[in-house]
Amino acid sequence: MDGLRNSLDGLREACGVFAVHDHPEAVRLTYYGLYALQHRGQESAGIAACRPGEEICHYRAMGLVSEAFDAETLERLAGGPGGLGPRTVALGHVRYSTTGASRIENAQPLVMSCRGSQLALAHNGNLVDAAGWRGRLEAEGAIFQTTTDTEVIAHLAARRKGSWPEALAAAVAQVQGGYAIAALTPEGIFAARDPHGIRPLVLGRLDGAYVLASETCALDTVGARLLREVEPGEWLWIDGSGLRGGRLAPPGPRAFCIFEFIYFARPDSVFQGRAVHEVRKELGRLLAREAPVDADVVIGVPESSLPAAAGYGEEAGLPVELGLIKNRYVGRSFIRPGSADRAEAVRIKLNPIRGVVEGRRVVLVDDSLVRGTTASRLVRLLRDAGAAQVHLRITSPPYRFSCHYGVDTADRSQLMASQRQIEDIRAAVGADSLHFLSAEAMLAATGLDSESFCLGCFTGRYPVAPDAAGGAGAQAGRPRSPARSGKVEVS
Numbered sequence: 001m002d003g004l005r006n007s008l009d010g011l012r013e014a015c016g017v018f019a020v021h022d023h024p025e026a027v028r029l030t031y032y033g034l035y036a037l038q039h040r041g042q043e044s045a046g047i048a049a050c051r052p053g054e055e056i057c058h059y060r061a062m063g064l065v066s067e068a069f070d071a072e073t074l075e076r077l078a079g080g081p082g083g084l085g086p087r088t089v090a091l092g093h094v095r096y097s098t099t100g101a102s103r104i105e106n107a108q109p110l111v112m113s114c115r116g117s118q119l120a121l122a123h124n125g126n127l128v129d130a131a132g133w134r135g136r137l138e139a140e141g142a143i144f145q146t147t148t149d150t151e152v153i154a155h156l157a158a159r160r161k162g163s164w165p166e167a168l169a170a171a172v173a174q175v176q177g178g179y180a181i182a183a184l185t186p187e188g189i190f191a192a193r194d195p196h197g198i199r200p201l202v203l204g205r206l207d208g209a210y211v212l213a214s215e216t217c218a219l220d221t222v223g224a225r226l227l228r229e230v231e232p233g234e235w236l237w238i239d240g241s242g243l244r245g246g247r248l249a250p251p252g253p254r255a256f257c258i259f260e261f262i263y264f265a266r267p268d269s270v271f272q273g274r275a276v277h278e279v280r281k282e283l284g285r286l287l288a289r290e291a292p293v294d295a296d297v298v299i300g301v302p303e304s305s306l307p308a309a310a311g312y313g314e315e316a317g318l319p320v321e322l323g324l325i326k327n328r329y330v331g332r333s334f335i336r337p338g339s340a341d342r343a344e345a346v347r348i349k350l351n352p353i354r355g356v357v358e359g360r361r362v363v364l365v366d367d368s369l370v371r372g373t374t375a376s377r378l379v380r381l382l383r384d385a386g387a388a389q390v391h392l393r394i395t396s397p398p399y400r401f402s403c404h405y406g407v408d409t410a411d412r413s414q415l416m417a418s419q420r421q422i423e424d425i426r427a428a429v430g431a432d433s434l435h436f437l438s439a440e441a442m443l444a445a446t447g448l449d450s451e452s453f454c455l456g457c458f459t460g461r462y463p464v465a466p467d468a469a470g471g472a473g474a475q476a477g478r479p480r481s482p483a484r485s486g487k488v489e490v491s
C-alpha cells in the first residue's frame with residue numbers, strides 16, 4: 001500500500017479544465033479556452049468531443065496546447081467538413097504533474113467505455129483517498145489503465161445504477177480531496193466542485209451555450225459571460241434540456257486555495273468577485289507597510305509578481321522598474337523535475353537589465369518562496385549585474401507544508417522554510433534583508449472572509465485530512481473541519 005500511496009503522491013495535478021455545451025464551434029472554443037488556461041498545466045493537453053447522443057472522439061498529446069494540436073487534428077475533432085455536422089459538446093484539459101507521472105496514459109481527458117456508454121473525465125486537484133479507493137477497487141477486480149486519481153471516479157461511477165448525472169454525483173460524493181471535475185458523456189456534461197471549494201470552477205454562457213472553466217480568464221478569451229462560480233459541494237448537469245444540479249454534500253465551510261490568488265491563477269481572472277490582479281497589488285501595498293526599506297528601485301519577479309511590485313512601489317513611494325526580463329518561451333521553472341534542472345531553468349528564463357540595477361539598492365518582490373531556487377538564483381544574478389543591495393520581499397508567509405489538493409510543491413524536506421528560521425533563509429538565498437508577508441495581511445488583501453481559505457501550505461492545517469483512507473469507513477463527501485485561518489503561527 002505504501003508503494004502505491006507513494007506512486008499516487010507523485011501525481012498531484014494542478015490542472016485546467018474547460019467545457020462547452022452546446023455550440024457549433026465547441027472544439028475551437030475549447031482549444032482557445034485551454035490556451036487561456038495554459039499557465040495551469042504545460043505537460044499535456046487533450047480535448048474530447050461529441051455530437052449529443054453520439055460517440056466521443058478524443059485527442060491527447062504531451063506538451064503545450066500549441067504543440068499538442070495542429071489544424072488537422074482540430075478539424076477532425078470538430079467533425080470535419082460536411083458529413084454529420086460539427087461536434088457541439090467538448091471537454092478539454094491541460095495537465096501539470098510531478099516527476100514520474102509525465103506519461104501520455106495519464107494525460108486527460110481520460111476516455112473510457114462504461115455503463116454501456118462512454119465517459120470522458122477531466123480533473124483539477126487531488127483526491128486524498130485515491131490510494132485507498134484504488135486498493136479496494138483492485139481487490140474487487142477493477143483493472144486500472146492509468147496511475148491518476150481521476151480514474152478512481154470512473155470506476156466508482158461505473159458501479160452505480162441510474163442516469164449519468166446521478167451516477168457521477170454519487171461517485172464524486174464518495175471521494176475526498178480538493179477538486180474541480182468535469183465529465184463528458186454522450187448524454188451531457190457533468191461538473192462538480194469539492195465541498196470546501198478548494199479548487200476553482202466557473203460557469204459561463206456564450207450564444208446560448210454553457211461554458212465551464214477553471215478560471216474566468218478562459219471565459220473572457222472565448223467571449224463568454226460569467227454566470228457564477230460552481231458552488232462548493234455543488235454538481236451540475238448540462239444537456240439538451242438545460243442546466244440542473246444538486247449537492248454532493250451539505251454546504252461545508254469554504255476553504256478556497258489562497259495560492260490561487262497568490263500565484264496560481266492568471267491576474268485577469270476573478271474569484272468571488274475579487275480580481276486577482278487587484279489582490280496581488282494589495283499584497284504588495286501591505287508588504288510595503290509591513291516591511292519598508294531604504295531602497296532605490298522595486299523590481300518584481302516576472303510575471304506573477306509584477307502587480308505586487310507595482311503595489312509595493314506605490315505604497316513605498318519608490319520607482320518600479322522592469323529589472324528582470326523573462327524569456328516567455330520557457331515554461332514555469334517548477335515543472336522541471338530535478339533541482340539542478342530548475343536552477344538552470346531560472347537562468348534561461350530570467351535575465352537582469354544591468355542599467356536598471358547597477359549601483360542601486362533593489363527591493364526584489366516575489367509571490368512565494370518554496371524551494372528557494374528562484375530567490376537564490378535571482379539574488380545572485382542581481383548582484384552580478386551590479387546591484388548594491390538586494391532586499392527580498394515575499395507576498396506570502398513561509399511555505400512550510402506540502403499541498404495535498406493539487407498544487408505540486410514537492411515534499412516537506414524540499415521546502416526551504418520547513419526547517420529554517422527567517423534569518424537562515426535570508427542567509428541561504430544571500431539577500432541583504434528578507435520579509436515574508438504575515439498571514440493576516442495576506443488574508444486582508446483578498447478583501448474576503450478570512451475564514452474562507454485553505455492555508456494548508458502555510459499552517460499545516462488542512463480542510464480535508466491528507467491521509468484519508470477511502471473506501472469502507474470513509475465518510476462519503478462529508479466536509480471536515482476547515483483549516484482555521486484565525487490565529488496563524490507564521491514567523
Ligand code: AMP
Nearest residue numbers: 332334368369370371372373374375408
Ligand atoms: P522556488 O524557486 O522553489 O522557491 O519557487 C518559488 C518561485 O516559483 C516563485 O517565483 C513563484 O512565482 C514560483 N512558484 C510558486 N509556486 C509554484 C508552483 N506551484 N508551480 C510553479 N511555480 C511556482
